[in-house]
Amino acid sequence: MNNSDILVDFDTSVGRWIGSTAKMVDNYLHEAFQSQGLDLSKEQMVVLKKLHENDGLIQNELAYLTLRDKSSLARLLAKMERKNYITREQDEFDKRVNRVFLTETGKITFRKTRPIIVRLKEIMEKNINEEKIYNLTNTLEHIQNNISSAEAQIK
Numbered sequence: 001m002n003n004s005d006i007l008v009d010f011d012t013s014v015g016r017w018i019g020s021t022a023k024m025v026d027n028y029l030h031e032a033f034q035s036q037g038l039d040l041s042k043e044q045m046v047v048l049k050k051l052h053e054n055d056g057l058i059q060n061e062l063a064y065l066t067l068r069d070k071s072s073l074a075r076l077l078a079k080m081e082r083k084n085y086i087t088r089e090q091d092e093f094d095k096r097v098n099r100v101f102l103t104e105t106g107k108i109t110f111r112k113t114r115p116i117i118v119r120l121k122e123i124m125e126k127n128i129n130e131e132k133i134y135n136l137t138n139t140l141e142h143i144q145n146n147i148s149s150a151e152a153q154i155k
Helices: 014-035 042-053 059-065 070-082 104-125 130-154
Strands: 086-090 098-102
Touching: 014 042, 014 104, 014 130, 042 059, 042 070, 042 086, 042 098, 042 104, 059 070, 059 098, 070 086, 098 104
Parallel strands: none
Antiparallel strands: 086 098
16 A cells, blocks of 8 residues: 555645634634633533523533533533533423523623624624625535534444
8 A cells, every 4th residue: 555545635625624714713712702801612602602592401402502412511511500601400390301591690701702703703704705605604514414414324
C-alpha cells in the first residue's frame, strides 16, 4: 500500500471548513462572554436558549434538542445548577422524569447573551448576500442529513 492509497486531502474538504469555522465561533463566544463578565460556555448558552423558548422541558427532550447524549447533558446541567442558571424538578405526574427550568439568574444571563449573538451573526454574515446565506444553510442541512443517514446505517 502506498501513501496515495491512504492520503486524504482533508484541507480542501467541507469537513475541515465546517470544523474550523465552528472552532472560531466557539472562541469568539468564549471571549465575548468573558469580556461581558458572563461565566458561560456556548453549550450552556444553547441550553439557556432552548429553555427560554420552552421552559420546563423534560431533560431527555433537552438532550435531543441540544444534540447531546443524556450523560453529557446531565453533567452540563449539574454545572449550570451550581451557577444557579437552572433548576431540575421531578415531574409531578411521572417521578422518573426531570423537568428543567430557568432561574431568574438564568433568564438575566440569557438576556445578556443576546447582543453578543446578534453581533456574531452580523460578523458572520457581513458582505454575504441572502442568496449565498440561503445556499450555505441549505447545503449544511444536506450535509447534516447525509451524516444522520450514515449514522443510522452504522447502528
